[in-house]
Amino acid sequence: GDSVTQMEGPVTLSEEAFLTINCTYTATGYPSLFWYVQYPGEGLQLLLKATKADDKGSNKGFEATYRKETTSFHLEKGSVQVSDSAVYFCALSGLGGNTPLVFGKGTRLSVIA
Amino acid sequence: SAVISQKPSRDICQRGTSLTIQCQVDSQVTMMFWYRQQPGQSLTLIATANQGSEATYESGFVIDKFPISRPNLTFSTLTVSNMSPEDSSIYLCSVLSGRFVDEQYFGPGTRLTVT
Numbered sequence: 001g002d003s004v005t006q007m008e009g010p011v012t013l014s015e016e017a018f019l020t021i022n023c024t025y026t027a028t029g030y031p032s033l034f035w036y037v038q039y040p041g042e043g044l045q046l047l048l049k050a051t052k053a054d055d056k057g058s059n060k061g062f063e064a065t066y067r068k069e070t071t072s073f074h075l076e077k078g079s080v081q082v083s084d085s086a087v088y089f090c091a092l093s094g095l096g097g098n099t100p101l102v103f104g105k106g107t108r109l110s111v112i113a
Numbered sequence: 114s115a116v117i118s119q120k121p122s123r124d125i126c127q128r129g130t131s132l133t134i135q136c137q138v139d140s141q142v143t144m145m146f147w148y149r150q151q152p153g154q155s156l157t158l159i160a161t162a163n164q165g166s167e168a169t170y171e172s173g174f175v176i177d178k179f180p181i182s183r184p185n186l187t188f189s190t191l192t193v194s195n196m197s198p199e200d201s202s203i204y205l206c207s208v209l210s211g212r213f214v215d216e217q218y219f220g221p222g223t224r225l226t227v228t
Contacts, residue, residue: 032215043205043221044156046114051215089155093215100146101207101217105155 002027006090006104013080013111021075021107023064023090031092033057033066033073034101038087047075047088080111115140115208117220125226126196133192134223136206141186143209146217147179150203159204162189196227 007022025033035047035057048057053068062077073090090104116139126132136145144163148156160168160181168181182190193200203222210216 034216036219044207044219046216046218049216093217099215100158100161101156103155 002031002092002094002102004090004092004102004104006088006107008105009087009107009109011107011109013109015082015111015113016079017111019075019077019080019084019109021088021090021109023073023075023104025071025073025090025092027071027092027094027102029094030068031094033064034091034093035062035064035073035075036089036091036103038089038106040086044089080109082111082113085109085111114210115142115218117206117208117218119204119206119220119223121223122221123224123226125228128197128227130196131192131194132196132225133190134204134206134225136189136191136220138187138208143186145183145189146207147181147189147191148205148207148219150205150222152201156205159191193225196225198227201225201227 003026005024032051034049036044037047038044048059050057050066056065064073064075087106087108089106091101118137120135147159150156158171159174160170162168162181162183164183164186180192203224205222207217207219
């Protein structure tokens with residue numbers, strides 16, 4: 001079945017550091033790929049998505065590129081802020097949509113001033 | 114995006130009791146999903162709830178333990194029955210975006226602690 005593997009956390013960075021959270025997937029066909037963020041005490045929010053190969057999703061300074069050849073969707077941000085401290089989940093949706101998401105295990109990011 | 118509310122936001126329950134969690138959406142949606150997030154873990158799908166049909170449960174989850182109702186296109190409930198400490202989790206409902214069939218929006222979650 002479909003699966004998502006993302007790097008283990010926690011990740012601790014200083015403010016303004018560069019962030020990469022690795023995510024790879026296994027799926028039939030060409031799934032849609034997502035990054036969700038869960039801030040402390042809150043529910044999941046969609047951060048960005050990409051629906052086909054070479055698409056780049058971006059939001060709030062975060063970016064991720066759908067790499068079909070490496071089945072990856074790594075999350076990056078050039079300069080993190082304390083307010084980015086959260087848990088980040090990589091997820092995929094099966095071909096055609098209308099299907100539940102498959103999530104990675106989540107990566108906790110802590111940004112210190 | 115859809116606005117989703119859940120009640121209660123948190124609860125502490127005794128072993129052997131049941132809790133019903135409500136999920137309300139501000140627009141009509143066809144598919145709703147219930148997930149469980151155990152402490153420090155990722156989200157696991159419990160079931161898919163479509164209006165007018167029985168919920169479809171994932172492997173490891175059964176209707177007797179997690180009965181679901183879906184009486185209309187804006188509302189659903191999940192009951193956690195005969196609770197044990199292992200049921201302590203955050204329970205989240207989600208819906209598909211009406212605009213993009215592959216996007217899901219999540220409620221704020223219900224944090225359940227079973228003692």
